[in-house]
Amino acid sequence: MRVFNCDHCGHLVFFDSVQCLNCGSALAFLPDQMTLAALTPAPQDGEALWRRRSHEGSEAHTGRLYRMCRNHTEYQACNFAIPSNDFADLCASCRQTRFLPDLSAYANMRRWKQIEGAKRQLFYTLARLGLEPVPGRPGPLFEFLADMPGGPPILTGHLGGIITLNIAEADDDERARRRIALGEPYRTLIGHLRHESGHFYWDQLVRDxxxxxxxxxxxxxxxxxxxxxxxxxxxxxxxxxxxxxxxxxxxxxxxxxxxxxxxxxxxxxxxxxxxxxxxxxxxxxxxxxxxxxxxxxxxxxxxxxxxxxxxxxxxxxxxxxxxxxxxxxxxxxxxxxxxxxxxxxxxxxxxxxxxxxxxxxxxxxxxxxxxxxxxxx
Structure with a gap:
């Protein structure tokens, strides 16, 4: 994943960063601008809003207002921001997730955060390629599910625009076990999501x-x-x-x-x-x-x-x-x-x-x- 520089101090920061370790600025990825930005609080009417922070030494803070994704404020599980005139409470990536496992289980919470991180990386690349969802061309939906005792195993796959991922794939040991059992040289979360998105875009780009x-x-x-x-x-x-x-x-x-x-x-x-x-x-x-x-x-x-x-x-x-x-x-x-x-x-x-x-x-x-x-x- 590409690297960025802090808007405020110029220090190296990363796609999943939430704070600049050099100047302490809050960071968030802005999907509408496809960049990681330093933010400063700009509350209005009691709502916690943010705007881009200026370069160090400048006091001017201009530009559109943003709110943080609900998955950030509630679970610290996302670093995407939402333009304030978009009244959704989930960001452009998180709103594509349709079903989640039971997040009251700590292990599931950890797995979900890892999977959402990989999904944001997929979102970024697809958006850079011009394949992000737009009116008339929906993007894939995601279901992150867990095996249940006595139930059928959850299979990772794609069907009818929905990508399903077994959350066990977020566990390094389980992923390695499956990789060895299937004789695969490579098995990663981002690899799964990229592969399954291929089935989705085959429907859109090849068949249709x-x-x-x-x-x-x-x-x-x-x-x-x-x-x-x-x-x-x-x-x-x-x-x-x-x-x-x-x-x-x-x-x-x-x-x-x-x-x-x-x-x-x-x-x-x-x-x-x-x-x-x-x-x-x-x-x-x-x-x-x-x-x-x-x-x-x-x-x-x-x-x-x-x-x-x-x-x-x-x-x-x-x-x-x-x-x-x-x-x-x-x-x-x-x-x-x-x-x-x-x-x-x-x-x-x-x-x-x-x-x-x-x-x-x-x-x-x-x-x-x-x-x-x-x-x-």
């Missing part, structure tokens, strides 16, 4: 966007029996096969829907990691694996379109550096993947589709690129 034929030519025919495909995948657990030549993960080879969701999640990994590396003030440079030249990592949102080849050129050495840093601390590789040309073609499809959806230059471009995605939808 008239791109089924282009999708099928690259990912395969999603009309094949889904349950049978997953049963077959788990039956051959442990067999390597040749999935790596065409997919980002072994699970992606189970069914075209899962191939899409795994590829979508991987694209969001790329966007977030590149933006994070680029956000450090001194910048991050990475070596070109083919020589001694070093490249500055660029914010993917600042790259000229289409930008995908430049993203890949920076992505490969950046992940090599990331894994080297992890190994230097005695940890497993943070990025345990190697992307084949086949996987790259699918990532390019996702990139082109997102770019087509979020074009803002106003040009009446109705061409088709080399992945079969119209350049303006």
């Amino acid at each position: 966007g008239g791109l089924l034929e282009s999708f099928r030519s690259l990912f395969g025919d999603e009309r094949q029996d889904y349950s049978a495909a997953l049963d077959a995948h788990y039956a051959k657990q442990g067999e390597l096969g040749d999935w790596a030549t065409r997919h980002v993960s072994a699970y992606a080879a189970s069914h075209p829907w899962e191939d899409w969701a795994e590829t979508w999640a991987h694209y969001l990994h790329m966007i977030d990691l590149l933006e994070t590396a680029a956000s450090y003030q001194a910048g991050v440079t990475v070596p070109d694996p083919r020589g001694s030249v070093r490249h500055q990592v660029t914010d993917p949102f600042a790259m000229p379109r289409p930008g995908f080849q430049e993203m890949v050129r920076q992505w490969v050495p950046l992940t090599l550096m990331l894994n080297s840093l992890s190994r230097s601390l005695g940890q497993h590789d943070a990025y345990p993947f190697a992307l084949s040309a086949g996987a790259m073609r699918k990532l390019r499809f996702v990139h082109d589709l997102v770019q087509a959806q979020t074009q803002s230059d106003g040009r009446p471009d109705t061409g088709v690129n080399d992945t079969g995605v119209p350049t303006a939808l």
Whole structure:
């Protein structure tokens, strides 16, 4: 996740920060401005409102008023703020959560806070890509549920615009147990949410966007029996096969829907990691694996379109550096993947589709690129 600087003193602060450790300013993320801001109290008519704090040395405090999300004031579980003219008591991220576990249980409270933190990270990336909910295009809803004694297990998944997550996934030991049992190299909360959001956006962008034929030519025919495909995948657990030549993960080879969701999640990994590396003030440079030249990592949102080849050129050495840093601390590789040309073609499809959806230059471009995605939808 990218880093920010305190509005008031300029000190480094983080996406989930609630207070600047240097100047003591209260901090909150402002979804309407897509930035983390230092705030100063500006109460009106007995309501606890806030406005952005000015730079150190200035007494002027201007701009719109905000209130803190109710999940912040009641549970210290959110750091998003709400414009004062928005009369909802939950922020843009928290209001997407439909069901919660029993928060009177301490363990559930801890799990919920961790999951909401990952969901805010997902919200940020989707918003940066122009995929945040707008009138006529709702975003996903979320249900965070716990297994009940004697009841059926809660399965993480997506159905009809609702993403369900078993809150046990917030426990490191349980997540590691499931990762090992399923033979997965990577299993995280943000990974789950990115993957399941892929199913949601497949419905919106591919199925409802008239791109089924282009999708099928690259990912395969999603009309094949889904349950049978997953049963077959788990039956051959442990067999390597040749999935790596065409997919980002072994699970992606189970069914075209899962191939899409795994590829979508991987694209969001790329966007977030590149933006994070680029956000450090001194910048991050990475070596070109083919020589001694070093490249500055660029914010993917600042790259000229289409930008995908430049993203890949920076992505490969950046992940090599990331894994080297992890190994230097005695940890497993943070990025345990190697992307084949086949996987790259699918990532390019996702990139082109997102770019087509979020074009803002106003040009009446109705061409088709080399992945079969119209350049303006």
